[in-house]
Each structure stands twice: as structure tokens, then as C-alpha cells.
Amino acid sequence: MAERLGVSPSTISRALQNHPSIGKKRTAEVHKLAKKLGYYPNSVASNLRRNRTNLIGVIIPRIDRYFQSSAIAGIEEVASKAGYYVIIFQSNNSYEREKENARMLLSSQADGVIACLAMETDNYDHLAVFKDNNVPLVFFDRVCDEIETHKVIIDDFGAAMKATEHLISIGCKRIAHIAGNQKVAIFRDRLRGYQEALRKHQLEQSEKLIYYTEDLSRMEGEQAVAHFLESDAALDGIFCSNDTSAISAIQTITKQGKKVPEDIAVVGFSNTPTSLIVSPALTTIDDHAFEMGQAAARLLIRQIDEKQETVASETITIRNDLVVRESTMKIQSN
Amino acid sequence: MAERLGVSPSTISRALQNHPSIGKKRTAEVHKLAKKLGYYPNSVASNLRRNRTNLIGVIIPRIDRYFQSSAIAGIEEVASKAGYYVIIFQSNNSYEREKENARMLLSSQADGVIACLAMETDNYDHLAVFKDNNVPLVFFDRVCDEIETHKVIIDDFGAAMKATEHLISIGCKRIAHIAGNQKVAIFRDRLRGYQEALRKHQLEQSEKLIYYTEDLSRMEGEQAVAHFLESDAALDGIFCSNDTSAISAIQTITKQGKKVPEDIAVVGFSNTPTSLIVSPALTTIDDHAFEMGQAAARLLIRQIDEKQETVASETITIRNDLVVRESTMKIQSN
DNA sequence: TTGTATGCGTTATCAC
DNA sequence: GTGATAACGCATACAA
Numbered sequence: 001m002a003e004r005l006g007v008s009p010s011t012i013s014r015a016l017q018n019h020p021s022i023g024k025k026r027t028a029e030v031h032k033l034a035k036k037l038g039y040y041p042n043s044v045a046s047n048l049r050r051n052r053t054n055l056i057g058v059i060i061p062r063i064d065r066y067f068q069s070s071a072i073a074g075i076e077e078v079a080s081k082a083g084y085y086v087i088i089f090q091s092n093n094s095y096e097r098e099k100e101n102a103r104m105l106l107s108s109q110a111d112g113v114i115a116c117l118a119m120e121t122d123n124y125d126h127l128a129v130f131k132d133n134n135v136p137l138v139f140f141d142r143v144c145d146e147i148e149t150h151k152v153i154i155d156d157f158g159a160a161m162k163a164t165e166h167l168i169s170i171g172c173k174r175i176a177h178i179a180g181n182q183k184v185a186i187f188r189d190r191l192r193g194y195q196e197a198l199r200k201h202q203l204e205q206s207e208k209l210i211y212y213t214e215d216l217s218r219m220e221g222e223q224a225v226a227h228f229l230e231s232d233a234a235l236d237g238i239f240c241s242n243d244t245s246a247i248s249a250i251q252t253i254t255k256q257g258k259k260v261p262e263d264i265a266v267v268g269f270s271n272t273p274t275s276l277i278v279s280p281a282l283t284t285i286d287d288h289a290f291e292m293g294q295a296a297a298r299l300l301i302r303q304i305d306e307k308q309e310t311v312a313s314e315t316i317t318i319r320n321d322l323v324v325r326e327s328t329m330k331i332q333s334n
Numbered sequence: 335m336a337e338r339l340g341v342s343p344s345t346i347s348r349a350l351q352n353h354p355s356i357g358k359k360r361t362a363e364v365h366k367l368a369k370k371l372g373y374y375p376n377s378v379a380s381n382l383r384r385n386r387t388n389l390i391g392v393i394i395p396r397i398d399r400y401f402q403s404s405a406i407a408g409i410e411e412v413a414s415k416a417g418y419y420v421i422i423f424q425s426n427n428s429y430e431r432e433k434e435n436a437r438m439l440l441s442s443q444a445d446g447v448i449a450c451l452a453m454e455t456d457n458y459d460h461l462a463v464f465k466d467n468n469v470p471l472v473f474f475d476r477v478c479d480e481i482e483t484h485k486v487i488i489d490d491f492g493a494a495m496k497a498t499e500h501l502i503s504i505g506c507k508r509i510a511h512i513a514g515n516q517k518v519a520i521f522r523d524r525l526r527g528y529q530e531a532l533r534k535h536q537l538e539q540s541e542k543l544i545y546y547t548e549d550l551s552r553m554e555g556e557q558a559v560a561h562f563l564e565s566d567a568a569l570d571g572i573f574c575s576n577d578t579s580a581i582s583a584i585q586t587i588t589k590q591g592k593k594v595p596e597d598i599a600v601v602g603f604s605n606t607p608t609s610l611i612v613s614p615a616l617t618t619i620d621d622h623a624f625e626m627g628q629a630a631a632r633l634l635i636r637q638i639d640e641k642q643e644t645v646a647s648e649t650i651t652i653r654n655d656l657v658v659r660e661s662t663m664k665i666q667s668n
Numbered sequence: 669t670t671g672t673a674t675g676c677g678t679t680a681t682c683a684c
Numbered sequence: 685g686t687g688a689t690a691a692c693g694c695a696t697a698c699a700a
Contacts, residue, residue, distance in 0.1 A: 008670070011669090011671075026669085038463065040437065045695090064400070107375050343688095344687060382694090
């Protein structure tokens with residue numbers, strides 16, 4: 001420690017954090033010496049003493065998915081501005097990993113946690129623990145009803161309905177759906193939204209028009225289309241629960257000699273950059289991942305700062321927009 | 335602390351980490367109580383005492399770029415298997431942010447640092463500090479010669495040459511290049527590789543065939559193509575320093591009524607998933623971002639574990655592959 | 669305005 | 685095998 005200035009450690013400590021009770025001259029002096037000596041405060045010790053780490057833990061399935069990394073970018077932007085670090089734990093959609101992550105996070109004394117649930121997860125005790133230890137917790141996107149805490153979501157039901165109604169509005173009569181893993185609430189909601197739109201407009205509903213996938217992969221998009229085309233479904237529109245499967249669907253349809261959107265119109269979900277690259281460009285729902293991250297971080301930081309036990313759980317619904325592109329731009333037939 | 339078992343803290347501590355000198359019965363007992371009490375070790379205190387955090391700091395430009403998030407995924411995979419956490423700092427390509435990040439990282443007592451330099455950075459003192467403090471440092475992708483430390487790179491020069499020679503091999507005679515920011519070494523190397531290929535095969539070189547961009551964005555790809563087509567360049571091939579600009583180039587060329595690859599063949603760089611989505615699919619260099627991350631993490635962890643000051647700096651060159659797709663598949667004209 | 673003393677929760681060292 | 689003790693580096697209550 002830099003006490004070769006002839007002052008006590010406490011003075012140094014106070015000067016370094018610009019404590020008002022220290023003379024300006026002293027303060028400046030100390031800062032200069034610190035720089036010269038290449039002194040960097042040991043935040044581990046500081047954290048221990050203050051019982052605060054300025055660390056926000058994030059538990060997410062995978063960092064190398066566009067939606068997730070955008071959300072993290074949003075979290076990071078808000079967090080770093082507020083003086084927080086972000087530490088990321090990937091669950092790889094595994095329940096065990098997620099449990100392990102939570103354990104580590106609790107040990108690291110993070111000031112708060114933001115989580116997007118793994119696909120597998122259907123027991124939430126490992127996350128309830130945060131509440132028990134008074135660590136603020138915010139869910140985003142893939143939330144669960146079992147834990148009462150703060151949440152940031154979009155209206156998946158409404159968005160899916162909007163997407164499907166858009167297909168209806170351009171004249172589609174037999175609309176199929178490529179559905180995500182039904183263990184996950186958002187994908188259930190999207191399916192429900194699709195169904196509700198059909199019901200409302202009195203279009204045919206049939207299980208033959210729904211293809212259930214494991215994780216909406218490229219390959220599954222291909223399989224879905226193959227399945228639909230082989231069947232007697234005679235579909236003229238598809239609403240897909242994500243962009244990956246939608247893009248794969250477009251490519252497969254085209255490869256089969258059919259035209260998008262003339263023969264079959266396609267709508268995706270998330271507005272990833274890829275939706276601009278596929279030809280025809282993909283109509284999709286913009287779910288504003290970055291904003292979700294921002295909102296989650298803001299909500300969390302507010303909890304941390306207020307640290308009253310009394311704050312009611314808040315659910316923020318982020319706006320979503322239908323972005324119309326070529327994959328649904330056809331001359332209306334009637 | 336859980337000493338209501340009637341034993342001392344040290345026994346607890348030892349039992350918790352399965353120290354061999356503790357009776358099996360005791361150990362089991364302690365573990366059970368810990369679970370019942372919902373006890374989580376405070377790793378901040380542990381870190382302070384052990385003078386070790388098991389934290390790996392990563393400084394990168396932006397997390398929401400495919401190359402970066404893949405590399406991070408690779409880092410994370412290796413790190414978490416070895417018992418390390420990964421904490422991410424984004425520089426947003428800003429030198430000032432990067433400096434700030436380094437400062438914070440040093441304070442957080444990270445055991446090691448992996449960095450990919452910001453575009454702006456041309457002074458490296460803020461990173462040299464790690465060496466001064468005996469914190470192992472590994473650069474990847476965007477490295478610098480000024481600091482002697484461990485590095486993970488690809489052979490950008492060779493890869494660019496390979497890409498360009500591929501264009502030559504399919505009969506292209508007037509090959510243009512969309513170049514990245516020349517402040518960054520990898521983009522300079524790719525330009526040099528392109529030039530060397532032309533030289534070797536005695537094709538015309540001209541500044542008119544090179545378009546310099548700021549950050550190889552979509553828009554710049556468009557502008558580059560517009561520029562080339564307006565000029566009297568009469569090009570029949572383009573080597574682009576990344577996939578984004580290449581894809582944008584393909585789309586612009588197509589929009590202008592020319593055909594890819596028949597009129598103009600296109601090669602990109604990085605093999606992002608988007609190269610499969612554009613039509614025609616993009617020929618590109620696979621730079622194995624995930625593997626780069628893995629290699630960087632492995633190299634770093636080895637440094638941390640050995641912690642001998644004597645380890646010579648090592649530079650690992652990751653393989654790269656030309657992935658040939660439709661954007662260069664034309665019937666050879668001669 | 670500054671110094672002194674104490675403790676944050678853990679673990680390494682030494683003694684038993 | 686187990687317990688007592690000190691120390692990691694910093695921040696604060698209190699005294700001066």
C-alpha cells in the first residue's frame with residue numbers, strides 16, 4: 001500500500017474514492033502517486049468489506065445466438081453505464097448446467113441476476129434460492145410463472161396472432177405453423193396466437209397444419225416443409241416460430257419449385273439480420289432483443305438500488321412490430 | 335457460519351472441499367448441514383484469501399457479432415470445464431473503453447486476460463500493464479506486435495491469397511477487393527494476400543480495383559459495388575474482407591441485373607451462417623472462430639497454471655479453409 | 669481533516 | 685483428525 005506518502009491507509013482509501021472530508025490537495029496528490037505506482041485497488045477485498053460486488057450475473061442458454069447476444073449487449077450497455085459488471089453463464093439449455101450456474105452465481109455474491117430459462121428447465125428451486133438470499137432476480141423472454149419476481153417479456157400470443165392475421169390479410173386460406181418446443185411457454189403462446197387468429201377468422205384448423213419441432217433448427221424447417229408438401233395440406237402460408245426455421249422453409253419451398261410468396265407466403269419471428277439476407281426477404285416479428293436486455297438490466301438495477309423487500313413484482317412487456325417484407329408481398333387474389 | 339455442529343470453522347472449511355484429513359463421517363455430516371442450511375461459500379472471501387479468482391477476463395469489440403460471440407463460446411467452453419468463469423468487457427471498438435476495461439479487469443484480480451483489440455487502438459500501454467502485474471495475457475484475431483505475449487491468429491495473408499487464387503482458378507481476370515479498415519493488421523494482411531495472388535499470376539493490379547471501407551458494413555458493400563460498376567473497371571470477381579460486405583455485394587450486383595457468379599464471382603471471409611442463406615450461397619474462408627476461442631482459453635489457462643515467468647511467448651495459428659459454394663461455381667470459360 | 673482499530677469470510681500454518 | 689490463530693486488502697466507526 002502506498003503509504004510512503006506519510007499518511008495512513010485510511011486517508012489513502014478515502015482519497016481514492018474522493019471522499020469529501022479529504023483536502024483537495026491531498027486527494028490530488030494521492031491520485032497522482034497511485035498512477036505513478038501503477039496502483040489498482042483490489043476490488044475483491046473491497047467487495048468483501050462492502051458486501052457488494054457490482055456484479056450482475058446473467059444465465060442464458062447460448063451466447064452465440066443472435067437473440068441472446070443482442071439481449072446481453074442491451075444488458076451490458078445499461079449495466080456498465082451504471083457501474084456494474086456482467087458475468088455470463090451459459091446453460092446450453094441444460095437444466096443441470098443451469099443449476100450449477102445458479103450455485104456458482106450465489107457463491108460469487110452477485111448483486112443481482114438476470115435469467116432466460118433453459119429449454120429443459122421445469123423445476124425452479126435453484127432459482128428460487130436467489131429470492132431466499134435476497135438477491136434480486138429478473139427473468140426475460142423465457143420466464144416461468146412458478147416464481148414471483150420481475151419479468152421482461154413480449155406479448156408472444158399477440159405477436160403470433162398479428163403475424164397470422166397478416167397472412168390472412170394477404171389472402172392466405174390454409175396457413176400452417178412450424179411450432180417450437182412446447183415445453184417452453186413462449187412457443188406455446190405463439191402456437192395459441194396462431195390458433196386464435198385462425199379461429200377468429202373462421203379458417204380451417206387442423207393438426208395436419210402444425211409441425212412440432214425440437215428447437216426450430218434449420219434442418220427441422222426443411223423437414224417441416226417436406227412434411228407439409230408431401231401431405232395433402234395444400235397450404236398457402238406458414239407462420240414460423242423463429243427466423244431460422246422460416247428461412248430454411250423459404251429455401252426449401254423454393255428448391256421444390258414453388259414460389260414465395262405467390263404459392264406459399266412465409267412469416268418468421270425475431271427479425272434477426274438474416275431475414276434481410278434471404279431472398280425473398282423475410283416478413284417477421286421484431287422482438288427488440290436489445291431493448292429487452294436494457295429493460296431487464298434497468299429493472300434489476302432498480303431493485304438492487306432500492307433493496308427494499310417490499311417492491312412488488314413487475315412485469316414489463318416490450319413492444320413488438322410486424323416487419324413486412326417480400327416473403328408476404330403478393331398481389332392479393334381476392 | 336455453520337458451526338452449530340460443534341466443530342471449528344477450519345473443520346468446516348476443510349470438509350467442504352473434501353480435504354483428505356477429515357473423517358468421512360464428518361465430511362458427509364457437514365455437507366448435509368450445508369445443504370440444509372442453504373449455505374453457499376462466499377467466494378469473494380475465498381478469492382481474497384487465496385489470492386486467486388478463477389476469473390478470466392475477455393476484452394472484445396462487440397459481443398453481438400457472430401465471429402466474436404463464437405469465439406467467446408469457445409473460450410467459455412474450455413474455461414468452464416477447467417473451473418474458470420468468464421467475464422466479458424466490450425470495447426465497442428473504442429480505445430477509451432478498452433483502457434477503462436483493462437483498468438477494471440486489473441482491479442477485479444482476474445487470473446488471466448484474453449483480448450481482441452479495438453479498431454481504434456494503436457497504443458498498447460493499457461494492456462502492457464497486465465504483463466507488469468504478472469497477469470497472463472492472450473491476444474486473439476486482432477493482435478499487436480508491440481506486446482510480446484501469447485497470440486492466437488489465423489494466417490490472414492495466406493487465406494486471402496487462397497481466396498483470390500480460387501477466383502483466378504475459375505477464370506476471373508479482373509478481380510476487385512473490398513478492403514477493411516487499414517488500421518487493423520488482419521485487414522492489411524488480407525489486402526496484401528489479395529495483391530500477392532494477383533502478382534503471382536500476373537494479373538492487373540490497380541487501385542481502381544480496391545475499395546477501402548471503414549468497417550465492412552452492409553452499406554459499404556453496396557457502395558463498393560456501386561463504385562465498381564460505375565467505374566470502367568469491368569471486373570469479373572470480388573474478394574471481400576468479410577461476409578457482411580460480400581453478401582451485400584452479391585445482393586447489389588444481382589439488383590443491378592448482373593449475375594453471380596457468371597458475371598461477377600464473389601468470395602467472402604469468416605463463414606458466418608449467413609453465407610448459407612444468401613442466394614447464391616457464398617464462397618468464403620472459414621476462420622474457425624470457436625476454435626480460436628478454445629485455443630486462446632487453453633493457452634491462457636496453461637499460463638495461469640504454470641505461472642512460471644519463463645514461458646516463452648507462443649503464437650498459435652489456427653487452420654482456415656476455403657469453403658466453395660455457388661457464388662464462385664461457374665463453368666470455366668477457358 | 670486525519671489516524672486507529674476492527675472486521676468482512678475464508679483458508680494456510682501451526683500446534684495438538 | 686481437529687482446533688486456534690493470523691492474514692488476505694480494504695472500508696468504516698470512532699476517536700482525535
